[in-house]
Amino acid sequence: MKKLKIGLAGLGIVGKSVYEILLKDQEIINARSANKLELVAVSARSKKDFIDETKVRFVANSLDLANDPEIDIIVEVIGGDGIASEILETAIKNGKKVVTANKALLAVKGLKLATLAEENGGYIGFEASVAGAIPIIKTFREGLAANEIKEFYAILNGTCNYILTKMKNENIDFSVALKQAQDLGYAESDPTFDIEGVDTAHKLTLLAAIASGCKPDFDDVYIEGITKINVDDIRLADALQYKIKLLAVYKNAGSFQAVYPALIESAQKIAQVDDSFNAILTKTSNAGENLTIGRGAGGLPTASSIVADLIDIANDRYSFEFGVKVSDLKNAAISNIEERIGKYFIKLTLNKELAQTQKLDEKFLQEIKAQKTYFEEVPSGHILCAVVTENIKEKNLQQLLKNLDKNLVKDVKFIRIESV
Amino acid sequence: MKKLKIGLAGLGIVGKSVYEILLKDQEIINARSANKLELVAVSARSKKDFIDETKVRFVANSLDLANDPEIDIIVEVIGGDGIASEILETAIKNGKKVVTANKALLAVKGLKLATLAEENGGYIGFEASVAGAIPIIKTFREGLAANEIKEFYAILNGTCNYILTKMKNENIDFSVALKQAQDLGYAESDPTFDIEGVDTAHKLTLLAAIASGCKPDFDDVYIEGITKINVDDIRLADALQYKIKLLAVYKNAGSFQAVYPALIESAQKIAQVDDSFNAILTKTSNAGENLTIGRGAGGLPTASSIVADLIDIANDRYSFEFGVKVSDLKNAAISNIEERIGKYFIKLTLNKELAQTQKLDEKFLQEIKAQKTYFEEVPSGHILCAVVTENIKEKNLQQLLKNLDKNLVKDVKFIRIESV
Numbered sequence: 001m002k003k004l005k006i007g008l009a010g011l012g013i014v015g016k017s018v019y020e021i022l023l024k025d026q027e028i029i030n031a032r033s034a035n036k037l038e039l040v041a042v043s044a045r046s047k048k049d050f051i052d053e054t055k056v057r058f059v060a061n062s063l064d065l066a067n068d069p070e071i072d073i074i075v076e077v078i079g080g081d082g083i084a085s086e087i088l089e090t091a092i093k094n095g096k097k098v099v100t101a102n103k104a105l106l107a108v109k110g111l112k113l114a115t116l117a118e119e120n121g122g123y124i125g126f127e128a129s130v131a132g133a134i135p136i137i138k139t140f141r142e143g144l145a146a147n148e149i150k151e152f153y154a155i156l157n158g159t160c161n162y163i164l165t166k167m168k169n170e171n172i173d174f175s176v177a178l179k180q181a182q183d184l185g186y187a188e189s190d191p192t193f194d195i196e197g198v199d200t201a202h203k204l205t206l207l208a209a210i211a212s213g214c215k216p217d218f219d220d221v222y223i224e225g226i227t228k229i230n231v232d233d234i235r236l237a238d239a240l241q242y243k244i245k246l247l248a249v250y251k252n253a254g255s256f257q258a259v260y261p262a263l264i265e266s267a268q269k270i271a272q273v274d275d276s277f278n279a280i281l282t283k284t285s286n287a288g289e290n291l292t293i294g295r296g297a298g299g300l301p302t303a304s305s306i307v308a309d310l311i312d313i314a315n316d317r318y319s320f321e322f323g324v325k326v327s328d329l330k331n332a333a334i335s336n337i338e339e340r341i342g343k344y345f346i347k348l349t350l351n352k353e354l355a356q357t358q359k360l361d362e363k364f365l366q367e368i369k370a371q372k373t374y375f376e377e378v379p380s381g382h383i384l385c386a387v388v389t390e391n392i393k394e395k396n397l398q399q400l401l402k403n404l405d406k407n408l409v410k411d412v413k414f415i416r417i418e419s420v
Numbered sequence: 421m422k423k424l425k426i427g428l429a430g431l432g433i434v435g436k437s438v439y440e441i442l443l444k445d446q447e448i449i450n451a452r453s454a455n456k457l458e459l460v461a462v463s464a465r466s467k468k469d470f471i472d473e474t475k476v477r478f479v480a481n482s483l484d485l486a487n488d489p490e491i492d493i494i495v496e497v498i499g500g501d502g503i504a505s506e507i508l509e510t511a512i513k514n515g516k517k518v519v520t521a522n523k524a525l526l527a528v529k530g531l532k533l534a535t536l537a538e539e540n541g542g543y544i545g546f547e548a549s550v551a552g553a554i555p556i557i558k559t560f561r562e563g564l565a566a567n568e569i570k571e572f573y574a575i576l577n578g579t580c581n582y583i584l585t586k587m588k589n590e591n592i593d594f595s596v597a598l599k600q601a602q603d604l605g606y607a608e609s610d611p612t613f614d615i616e617g618v619d620t621a622h623k624l625t626l627l628a629a630i631a632s633g634c635k636p637d638f639d640d641v642y643i644e645g646i647t648k649i650n651v652d653d654i655r656l657a658d659a660l661q662y663k664i665k666l667l668a669v670y671k672n673a674g675s676f677q678a679v680y681p682a683l684i685e686s687a688q689k690i691a692q693v694d695d696s697f698n699a700i701l702t703k704t705s706n707a708g709e710n711l712t713i714g715r716g717a718g719g720l721p722t723a724s725s726i727v728a729d730l731i732d733i734a735n736d737r738y739s740f741e742f743g744v745k746v747s748d749l750k751n752a753a754i755s756n757i758e759e760r761i762g763k764y765f766i767k768l769t770l771n772k773e774l775a776q777t778q779k780l781d782e783k784f785l786q787e788i789k790a791q792k793t794y795f796e797e798v799p800s801g802h803i804l805c806a807v808v809t810e811n812i813k814e815k816n817l818q819q820l821l822k823n824l825d826k827n828l829v830k831d832v833k834f835i836r837i838e839s840v
Contacts, residue, residue, distance in 0.1 A: 017706075021566055025566060025567075025705075028565075028567075028568060028633075031745075032561075032740070032744055133707035134710065135558075135564070138555075138558065138559075138562060139555055141452075142731070142732060142737065143555025143559075143725075143728055144724070146448075146449065146724045146726075146728050146730075146731060147445075148445070213448075269689060269692065272689065284724070286441055286553075287552075287553035287714065287721050288720075289714065290554065290715075291713045292710070292711070292713075293710070293711045293712075294707065294708065295707060301707050304564070304566045304707040305566075305707070306566075308562060308564065310566075311566060315737075317737040317738070318737070320452070324452055328451050
């Protein structure tokens, strides 16, 4: 039995929870490991009260951990791509194994780091970087390894899911729901990455690389956040029996990768995943469909996945970071969002008088290939109209909407529909 | 890169699918493996048309595979505890790795086989034995390794779930639904193990050992099947907003392990897992709640997990069979079902006249600590009555029901309720 010495860089919410689990769950962790994990040093911008310095060293400069020959494994939970990037790169170059929850960094520099790891006998564990406590990276790389992953649809951002749930259940505006999420600690003071879909896209990029066997390609992922979703959208979607979720969508062997708010039939189980929960619905070649729901964020859930990665290392259980050797990764070829073929939810305001006298509404509905419609008379004397279209190419839909008679319709908006 | 030679024992539905995946998905499998898997020999009672003998040897006596020094890994998909047991034992004694879906064997002899594997440098992969395509064994042993698994509630038998779903949706009797399941190949011609809950108990035993760190203890698991569930039970449960599912229940660090049909609130996601799907709802110490839904049976889904185990072996990814070393497994101490404390659904027929004239119904409802009730007048002039009790110890409930006034009530029956 070897002793594997751990250096923990970062003592924020996740770092503190890693420290806590390594201490309180020592017995379970030891019993489940062929080699012994031992936390020897921690590092953060400032000392923390909860650290017992009789047991672990406090190191002021976290980069020193990455250069410490005594340390076998670095846990990086600082985040961002500044010092975190430097620590990971240095540690890997020094042949250490690293464990991180840093999706923002990995989505962009993951390929470079995985290459370094292969060259230096290192390893990057990053289970915690996607869907917190749900072991989806392990499931994709190992549990479903005997499958082609054909499609997946995932709710990967707890903040957005919380906001959308609140908006629907309490009939409140986006900004009010965001404020509530911030007050409760579900959203950061600068929530841009979450609400603009960037965080979800980072996670999608990592999962998509594993699913497709292609290099992570964050730059080509279409990203649309939830900031333009309003209570009316949610209410009209509900009237047509849909719910709106911020989805990471992966289809066509990875040639479709995108993040956007999407309507899902309310009866679908993934549509019922509310609050800050995450979920991944996976369609595979041999195993059929798999839906996993769990905690996507928070100190202990995220730390649970970090420590699981540590236990994997303590048992010499390794996977290729992106499922296959770096040299075997193909180039991703993500198609433009305009090429998407699917259903759309269109919301617009109809001029009531014109529509009725000239029967333009019927013509219009035919034009946009309406499958389902919902009308509501609004105080202004106009008609609020929601439409579910047939399958149509997004480029064509956009053209069609552009050509609509401006006297007949206004405030035209579309949201994609996913038939999961 | 080593070549790992596989011998496949059994060419039934699952064996055929293993053969198929190993052939058609060779490219994916190779890319995801550090060493090369190669199927060299198969065995079955008779030759099969789909086997290409220019590529693999057909061996008449499957035990020969286990004794063949050329073979590194045995896949056993014969089932039962006859020749399958002999093959596994022989292979393990010969230092081979084995992969099997044989829950019936492992629930009873798993400890002995795991001990043999530890002594001989062997390994038993058995992901396919529980919940088919859902990688729940990997999730318990690895993904959630940094957690105490506090409780789990699982639908582990597709046949029973299919039958219960049909009974509810089509308002048909158990025997009719069973016949349909048999006609569709969802149930065996002798369905005893499925419908009596034994299959579910085998699977529970394996998961419970991993969750608790205790020896598998099939003999002490309380088992009740679905044969006594009738359409009335399902209908009345529905009226009280519950669904009936055959559940494997694990609580109190493993001191509660049991299989029985249980009522779950209809609004719960696991209650909505229908048809032949399996699901596991897990409550953990650090990762919170996790719900996974997927295919629990069928050729390709089961083979998907078998081949995933093979890919683990090809990457030298090993876990202790039951999560910890055999010598570290404690003795299980499963409590008697009579000690269960929980809610109960009671169905009975009330004598209408007596109940009304003597107000016995109110007294009775107080006695059995009714929280919710549902009454239905039946043609006989009696009242069909369904009750949801408060929490009560099962032993006390039984005593209480035994002491009920025989003139007032008859046809008394209870089903356990799980508040998941």
